[in-house]
Amino acid sequence: MSKFVYIIGTADTKLEELLWLKSCLCSASVDSHIIDVSTGSSNAFHVNNQVDISSAQIAAYHPDGKDAVFCGERGKAVTAMATALARFLQSTVEDISGLIGIGGSGGTALIASAMQTMPIGMPKLMVSTMASGNVEGYVAGMDIAMLYTVTDLNGLNYLSRTILANAANMIAGAVNLAIDHDHIQQPxxxxxxxxxxxxxxxxxxxxxxxxxxxxxxxxxxxxxxxxxxxxxxxxxxxxxxxxxxxxxxxxxxxxxxxxxxxxxxxxxxxxxxxxxxxxxxxVNFSERSSIPERYAHRQFVEHNAQVTLMRxxxxxxxxxxxxxxxxxxxxxxxxxxxxxxxxxxxxxxxxxxxxxxxxxxxxxxxxxxxxxxxxxxxxxxxxxxxxxxxxxxxxxxxxxxxxxxxxxxxxxxxxxxx
CATH class of the missing domain: 3.40.50.12030 (Uncharacterised protein family UPF0261, NC domain)
Structure with missing residues (x-):
């Protein structure tokens, strides 16, 4: 059975980018499916054969049904769609060769939380406008790679085409050059x-x-x-x-x-x-100036310019x-x-x-x-x-x-x- 890279994003705002990623993966000889995680109830992108798996199909995986996703409240809808996406990915994990997501703040939170439920070792790449700051909440101890978009994901331009093509090629390399660990027998x-x-x-x-x-x-x-x-x-x-x-x-x-x-x-x-x-x-702190005032009298060792240790x-x-x-x-x-x-x-x-x-x-x-x-x-x-x-x-x-x-x-x- 063929495995697919799942390309995940909100087709109502990022369809061009999703289609561009799929074309780049096709050029790299990688099969892929586009998953729409828009939280509006429209199914038009799937009907028009622009996405492979519709938002309605994903939403149906929510334990309370798709109405829990298409609830009309953005915050609740995004959280519910993240739950539905995670359950969908878990149900199809044997079919997945890699994951690539694109998003702004809401899309990154939605997709990354679902990626966190996937096995360590499965290639995961999140292309995000949020990747230039603190990404701990998105990575959460998992092997999720994050790539900063530089520009916003608001249609294609020469820079976004380049960065998204790089992202596609990163995933293609991970998929096409995957290492076989079946020979490892040690506990x-x-x-x-x-x-x-x-x-x-x-x-x-x-x-x-x-x-x-x-x-x-x-x-x-x-x-x-x-x-x-x-x-x-x-x-x-x-x-x-x-x-x-x-x-x-x-x-x-x-x-x-x-x-x-x-x-x-x-x-x-x-x-x-x-x-x-x-x-x-x-106890570990960053540079000396970052240490809380309540600890000013304590004993410290400056491990380096960015790490200060407190006894x-x-x-x-x-x-x-x-x-x-x-x-x-x-x-x-x-x-x-x-x-x-x-x-x-x-x-x-x-x-x-x-x-x-x-x-x-x-x-x-x-x-x-x-x-x-x-x-x-x-x-x-x-x-x-x-x-x-x-x-x-x-x-x-x-x-x-x-x-x-x-x-x-x-x-x-x-x-x-x-």
Whole structure:
């Protein structure tokens, strides 16, 4: 069965652009279908064979029917059409080779939210007037590429033709030159890393050898979100969540915050999980001038011109322990939290600016006073630093024990399995 690139946009305002994209994809030998997501009730573009899938056909996928989409209120209609489009794409996912959307503010919100429900690895490109600013809400930890239109999407001109042709060729390249991953047989693990925990993660990946496919996620807020999307899709069999710094940013106003739902998917999926306190000694801000006034008296390290790190206090570390502990109490699958009493990051070590045994002790007290320990849910303490070989060996030992109980055996000797 042939697969198609779906070209998605509002035909009532952007028909010329949609047709131009289809002609460019045709020139690149890529089959495509135009999907109209206009929130007016007209079906004329489909009747006139200008689009392949009408807005009425998409709207019918809304759980409350197409009347929920064609309600006459733009804001509600756009939200409802986004729901309908997501359900349509999910129902036809096996037929899709790639997605390309075009839109202004409303169209981008509509199409991008539906793209977020598609599998990671499927080519997704959003051509948008909104792509020059903060795109976090549109990307949401997914592999959605965004291309700025430069001019508004208001009919074709020499510049819009060029940019849209570039977009079509980007998708065509992704589709025509797709890599076959069917040969990958290793189970997949998720690991979280920050610059100050890189030595630890590098050691763990080396110890895991070739028996596992190690996916390392940068703990920047979106990194944790991306990892958990894969966990929800059962694409990851185990997690070494060593670096939870995103939680510190969430609780104390940093710029690399995770969502409040962080760790919920571990409880929901019961995925084997080993966590630690990586980089909980810091909250991340942008340039020094961006730091809130309430933190003016605090201890800082300027990582670079755009990144300033603030040391967390003992009181904040206690709160972190309680927050994480409450999340772990929801987990009935195998979870192990390993506290590296020798230091939480490269900056939290003897002679380094964030070295603070009292803060680490406060975290331990917050966590231990909150977690209800069971055979499945355990706190483990080690005197070693998070980047020490001894800590990494302990992580692998616990990983081995957990996976054995899951029916998956692993030998910490590189390249060997039990």
């Amino acid at each position: 997949v693990l998720g690991l979280t890393m920050f610059g100050v925990t890189t030595p630890c993660i590098n050691q763990l990946v080396a110890l895991l050898g070739e028996e596992y496919e190690s996916l390392v996620f940068h703990a920047t807020g979106n990194g944790g979100t991306s990892m958990e999307r894969l966990i929800e899709g059962r694409g990851i069999v185990g997690v070494l969540d060593i670096t939870l710094t995103e939680v510190a940013d969430l609780l104390f106003g940093g710029v690399l915050a995770c969502n409040e739902t962080r760790l919920d998917c571990i409880a929901q999926t019961q995925t084997p999980w080993i966590g630690s306190a990586g980089a909980l000694d810091m 967390t206090t003992p009181e904040e570390n206690y709160q972190l322990g309680v927050w994480i502990g409450n999340k772990l109490n929801l987990c009935n699958g195998p979870v192990r939290f390993i506290i590296p009493e020798g230091g939480f990051s490269a900056l939290d070590a003897p002679g380094q600016p964030f070295f603070d045994p009292q803060a680490r002790q406060a975290f331990k007290e917050g966590l231990e006073s909150t977690v209800i320990q069971t055979a499945q849910r355990q706190i483990i303490k080690t005197p070693h630093h998070i980047n020490a070989p001894e800590f990494c060996s302990l992580v692998i030992e616990q990983f081995q024990n957990v996976m054995q109980h899951q029916g998956t055996a692993y030998d910490s000797t590189p390249g060997k399995s039990l």
